[in-house]
Amino acid sequence: MNKHDLWLIAAEGMGRSCRVTDQNTPKPSQQLFLMVNGEVSDGQASRASVWDAVEAAHGPFPVGAREAQSFETEDGTVRMERAQQDGADAWALRYITPEHSAPARSWNIEFSSLIGPEQSGFGCRMTLLTDTGSFNAELTTPVALKIVCAGLSFGAAGVRLMPAPQMLDDVTAFLRELTARERFWTVIVVSEAEAHRLPGGAQSLQSALAGAANVYVLPVRREIEFAAAVGYDLNLPARAARLFRPGFDPFWPEPTRHPALPLMLPADEDYNASAAITAIAFKNTLNTGPWRRDLPGLLSIRQMASQALSEAASVSGDSATRIEALEDLVETERRNAEEAVALAIQTDEERQRAQEALATEQAASHALSARIERLEARLARLGDTIDGQAPTEYSAVGAWAAQSLSGKLRLTPRAEKGLRDARYEKIEDVIAGLTLLAGPYRDMKRGRSDPHLFTEVCREAGFEETRSMSKVAAGQQGETYFVRHGGARHLMDRHLKKGTSKDPRHCLRIYFFWDAAQEIVVVGSLPAHLDTANK
Helix, strand or coil, X not given: CCCCCCCCCCCCCCCCCCCCCCCCCCCCEEEEEEEEEEEECCHHHHHHHXXXXXXXXXXXXXXXXXXXXXXXXXXXXXEEEEEEECCEEEEEEEEEEECCCCCCXXXXXXXXXXXXXXXXXXXXXXXXXECCXXXXXXXXXXXXXXXXXXXXXXXXCCEECCCCCEECCCHHHHHHHHHCCCCCCEEEEEECCCHHHCCCHHHHHHHHHCCCEEEEEEXXXXXHHHHHHHCHHHCCXXXXXXXXXXXXXXXXXXXXXXXXXXXXXXXXXXXXXXHHXXXXXXXXXXXXXXXXXXXXXXXXXXXXXXXXXHHHHHHHCCHHHHHHHHHHHHHHHHHHHHHHHHHHCCCHHHHHHCHHHHHHHHHHHHHHHHHHHHHHHHHHCCCCCCCCCCCCCHHHHHHHHHHHCCCCEEECHHHHHHHHCCCCCCHHHHHHHHHHHHHHHHHHHCCCCCHXXXXXXXXXXXXXXXXXXXXXXXXXXXXXXXXXXXXXXXXXXXXXXXXXXXXXXXXXXXXXXXXXXCCEEEEEXXXXXXXXXXX
16 A cells, blocks of 8 residues: 555545536646645644635635545535545645636645654645636745745755745855755746846745745855856856756756756846746646655545445445445546546647656556446446456456556556567466566565565565666667666666576566656566577
């Protein structure tokens, strides 16, 4: 069970019904603009700040709404879900508010919070919904995010996001923030002499970005020290600000590809430099960062609540409640799939630069759709197990893995081709090997179990997991030990093996690598042995 799988302890207050929408009504287009997630010093205080801000905008909520496990206003504009498991308390609140610069548009703002035994996380997502297809909106972080940023320590690696622009007097401390691996926010530096070119000055820019970026003002007396710290090629150009994306390294080997941008500040009333900088900073928040996979959203929490209710009803024999819970689970997973696709398909500009990443998201959405179909089938035959029978033909292994191992293990197109051409006689060994990787191996890599335990499980099943080949040796084999995944080239540095025979009918090899960012096992080749220079 991963950090998303947060089960409700109590079933009270979980009764709910799905909303029925007119299937002929076109759904509004949506685009995700902001996504920030990080550590927060006080999880309960961050939730209270969100409640206060949303209630001030929406109007008073009923008594007890804040303590409920699930809450939704009559107009549907505010919705909250909460879950607890293994000492962690997950919470999410979604708020819909009009976007006032144009009609038929609204902001869908979702706040997430995870309070653990030793650490608390907080996050915010902001999506624009429109019936007109126009996404040209004035950008500013939500009020609740500004309040959390101003009142609590919200950030990562001991560095917090600030509510106001900072004077860059301590270059050493600034460089520590700039080079922190955990930094998920953009850092913007503008010289004291040029700050007047920003409408409203640096304070106005930081106000729009509070909770999503930090703005620094560089005094003249620190310019030389600043240039020496970040590199003279990355100093502030005349009449420009400098934007540092996450991942900054002052020793970057190619300055022209460095993740830092000069942003011009012309004295032109027709050009709003602050709006341009804000748009780029917002876009940078969509990149991966800490807590991204650790903070479940509202739909994820509701999904687990429905699953828990279904299982409780199954034990008690309450078929009517179980059917209702399964229907809600189907609807929630469908919405999750739709949001995954919407996140992958942003704008034409981003789509062109992220075709391979889009394919990965679509594959994940396909797996979700397959799971939805199986859940719908369960509505007609209560009591069946979630996962179907293990396949007996190699042609069915790919679909089985997509359904049963979704979110844990992924087969690349090359691996699926290997299955179609498979000659290994015992398909049950292939299924057992993939299950080992998706279960005990993944648990080990995520720090959930002892490595010795995985070794023992492998031994008992007749498998051995070892390094396949070093990167240097693999480079001598061309592309044999490399596979494309998520837009990058990866070495299949590990393999699970069974049998020592040279005969492909009796020799099983599953080549894979661990994707730490997504916390999944990626299988690139199976079941045949890959050739080397010596074999």
